[in-house]
Amino acid sequence: MSDTFIGWACTAKDKPLIEMELNLRGWDDNCVELDVTHCGMCGTDMHALDEDWGPTDFPCVVGHEIVGIVTRIGRNVTNLTVGDRGGVGPFAHSCHKCQTCLEGHENICENGFIGTYNANWDNGDKTYGGFANKWRGDYRWAFKVPDSMASEDAASFFCAGITSYAPLRNNGVNEKSVVGVLGIGGLGHFGILFAKAMGATVIALSHNDKKRNVCNELGCDDFINVSNKSEMAKYRKKLTHILGTGSGEDFKWEPYFDLLRVNGIFMNVNSPGGNLPEFNAINFVLSQVSISGSAGGSPTDMEHMLEFAAEKKIKPWVTKYKMADVNQAIRDFRDGKPRFRFILEN
Ligand SMILES: NC(=O)c1ccc[n+]([C@@H]2O[C@H](COP(=O)([O-])OP(=O)(O)OC[C@H]3O[C@@H](n4cnc5c(N)ncnc54)[C@H](OP(=O)(O)O)[C@@H]3O)[C@@H](O)[C@H]2O)c1
Ligand SMILES: [Zn+2]
Ligand SMILES: [Zn+2]
Secondary structure, eight states: OOOEEEEEEBOSTTOOOEEEEEEOOOOOTTEEEEEEEEEEOOHHHHHHHTTTTSOOOSSBOOOOOEEEEEEEEOTTOOSOOTTSEEEEOSEEEOOSOSHHHHTTOGGGOTTOOEESSSSBOTTSOBOOOSSBSEEEEEGGGEEEOOTTSOHHHHGGGGTHHHHHHHHHHHTTOOTTOEEEEESOSHHHHHHHHHHHHTTOEEEEEESSSTTHHHHHHHTOSEEEETTOHHHHHHTTTTEEEEEEOOOOTTOOSHHHHHHEEEEEEEEEOOOOSSOOOOOOHHHHHHHTOEEEEOOSOOHHHHHHHHHHHHHTTOOOOEEEEEGGGHHHHHHHHHTTOOSSEEEEEO
């Protein structure tokens, strides 16, 4: 049995990815191994390649929307068997012992979660993501793909899907909600699909007019170009929730506080490098709104999301690229071309 894999590795910032043979993590009883068939491309992959969040440990194989066929399982593995299709997202390990893990928020593990790439397993081995032919890791963060989902559709649920689903679900979105989705990319388009499936009225909040028609096709009830003052004014104090997935450097909180109803909530999942801007304390207090953060989702959120998505037949909008064309896919991603997720296929 081979303990190596072929990954599309980045060896330094601004360098194209190259094929490289690397070591899989050391095998143990908690391991599952996948032959990767598909992997989605996430904004976070760009942050890691660009070292936006801090130094990247090169060579780095990114990709955390992984789907593959299970080829091997360790003795402790209960949720997957050889031949199943398994999926993995941005989290690869948590301690499962701290208070936060025991309360079911393993994604916020007090001892620090271990990322699917650019991190180290607790045995010291490096973690590598899914721009690769194989993945090996802990079964507790690997999930069975519902039978009704095509693998190319399933992949992006494991990051973009869960990151949008969890805050909507955990903040009580339902048929009475009016949800704004800010930034209509990979996460944002899932935000629209999930909020609609939860029964909400959904308003796209985009930074220009380019996605006006496509947001209609996605099922939005209305579209706001956030730079258009009269469109923003139309929804003053009308939204119960905003899911913030993307914005530029000119982002300011106040226009969004103004869109939210009393006790409305701005759920931020957008994670650019650096700080979010300051806001005026008095405006914030007088708006009586909340801001919350959300990171992916817990394993329980993941199971619920997969079940809900299968039941509601939620189908992401994806474009496939051959894994070998990964560098072209990255260029197109950086040019803002995804409508709405790129999926690499082996
Ligand atoms: N919290 C988490 O656990 C988590 C998980 C995954 C990803 N993320 C983060 O979420 C963010 C979005 O990821 P993604 O994969 O959805 O990216 P994406 O597909 O590139 O979508 C981001 C969207 O935000 C808007 N946007 C981006 N840059 C902008 C700019 N400079 N000015 C104005 N608008 C801009 C665009 O939407 P419009 O054209 O509609 O304006 C764009 O389509 C990233 O920061 C990523 O790291 C967080
Ligand atoms: Zn991601
Ligand atoms: Zn923990």
